[in-house]
Amino acid sequence: MHRSLRSIVTALAIGLVAAIGVPAAAQASTIYPPVDACSTSSATIEAGATIEFSCAAGTFGANEPVTITVTGENGAGVTFAFVRFAISTGSAARTSDATGALRAVGITLPQNASGVYNIAAISPTSAGGAASTSIVGADGLPRTGGDSGQLLGIWIGGGALVAAGAIVLIALALRRRGNRDD
Numbered sequence: 001m002h003r004s005l006r007s008i009v010t011a012l013a014i015g016l017v018a019a020i021g022v023p024a025a026a027q028a029s030t031i032y033p034p035v036d037a038c039s040t041s042s043a044t045i046e047a048g049a050t051i052e053f054s055c056a057a058g059t060f061g062a063n064e065p066v067t068i069t070v071t072g073e074n075g076a077g078v079t080f081a082f083v084r085f086a087i088s089t090g091s092a093a094r095t096s097d098a099t100g101a102l103r104a105v106g107i108t109l110p111q112n113a114s115g116v117y118n119i120a121a122i123s124p125t126s127a128g129g130a131a132s133t134s135i136v137g138a139d140g141l142p143r144t145g146g147d148s149g150q151l152l153g154i155w156i157g158g159g160a161l162v163a164a165g166a167i168v169l170i171a172l173a174l175r176r177r178g179n180r181d182d
Contacts, residue, residue: 057101059121069122077111078110
């Protein structure tokens with residue numbers, strides 16, 4: 001009897017999950033970004049240089065607003081066609097053309113740029129597309145940023161967190177042992 005009750009409860013739980021989950025999945029967005037819809041003029045660039053970002057025809061609806069966002073180290077330092085934005089990530093609004101393409105937009109990266117910069121473009125009717133570029137030094141080698149002085153604080157903070165976690169685990173083990181002995 002106990003086993004059949006458990007089977008009934010399990011079947012009801014599965015039915016409830018299906019009843020809630022299936023309609024939610026049907027409501028999911030059908031807007032998918034086209035493969036390789038957007039691109040940059042170069043996969044690598046020197047800090048402070050300008051890169052061209054564009055998206056192919058059909059990526060967006062005709063003549064609709066498109067938001068371009070750049071994320072990377074000091075992303076707020078990027079400029080779009082000589083307009084500077086003082087926010088955590090650089091972004092700008094443009095309009096797609098009659099074919100749904102985003103014409104080339106010049107993006108100037110900051111002088112202290114390093115690492116990878118991801119550039120994304122979205123619109124109200126399209127997931128748009130994305131592209132990225134990596135920063136290289138004058139020698140052509142990747143410029144990843146960060147130095148040992150900056151990383152020292154991270155190592156110290158991480159070590160302190162690990163030590164605190166170990167202390168909590170030891171205290172819990174001792175408490176359980178003490179409760180078992182009583």
